[in-house]
Amino acid sequence: MVETLVDHAPPGPLAIAELGCGIGGALRHILTALAGRTEVTGAVGIDVVEEHARLTDEICAASSLGVPVTTVCAAAEDTGLPDGSFDAVFASGSLSHFSDVAAVLHEAHRLLRPGGLLTFTEEVSLVPDPAALSDAFRAAHPGTVFHRATADERRAQLRAAGFVDVSVRHLGDWAVAILRMRWMSMRVNREKLVEVYGARQQAAVLDTISATLAEVRRGTVVPAQVTARRRPVDRG
Structure with a gap:
């Protein structure tokens, strides 16, 4: 995503x-990675959860980002x-x-602004055939919390919103590597995680990672980065 912002x-x-910034981890990472490469005059994190917005404010204020951040x-x-x-x-x-x-x-x-860039990652929401x-994936990712679409549906939504230059870049290999690393880390640190979260929660997270990894390998879930642009000059 950093390279996309730098290049496009x-x-x-x-x-x-950032839309849905949570507690600002991705926003801080991107601002740090952009330092010295692209000038950023300001950043805004947007989240519907008040506690998330407050924590983003506090953590960003305590960080040496060199960019004014508001939530x-x-x-x-x-x-x-x-x-x-x-x-x-x-x-993200x-x-x-x-x-x-x-x-x-x-x-x-x-x-x-006209010519502005939109980019987002989809880890578990793009599915060729719902x-x-x-069943294991559905149980770990209920439809009331994880809303799914096909890549064609997402492209259509972007065009209907007025975007052009829509691209969908598959990230399957990256996702498999990340999921395997998370699974192994949780296995290695099992005792400590059980102390913090409890055995049931630790097992549930492992099951979620395993179910997601299986679907990505099967191609029934397609992790991707989606990029689009607002027209440089709007028509009409």
Whole structure:
């Protein structure tokens, strides 16, 4: 995602925003990685959970990011921020949790300046055939929390929101490597994790990782990075 922002965001200093920022881990990582490569004039983290927004504020204030960071407690589909506020908007793993993705994409389009970049990762939400998903995966990723779509449906939603230059880059190999690393780490640190979270929760997380890894390998879940752009000059 950092390389995408460096290579494809509009030239010049950037104002960026993250939709569904959680406690700001991805936002801080991206700002740190962009330092010395692309000038960022300001960043906004947007999250509907008030505690997440507060923690993002506190942690960013205590970090040496060199960029002013503010947070907004709001739904991703209705941020209340002014039109054309940002040169780049991103979401890191949060898109599957938005119940109305189409509305979120329209809001992202509104927030971007002409020519602005939208990019987001989808770890478990792009599925070629929802009927092919295993029971184990469905149990670990209930449809009320993880909202799924096909890649064609996502492309159609982006175009309906007004985006152009839509691309979907598959990240299957990367996802397999990350999932295997997480599974092994949890096995190695099992005793400590059981002390912190309890045996049932630790086992549930392992089952979730295993179910996801199996689906990615089967191709029934397609991890991807999606990128699109607002037209440099809007028509009409």
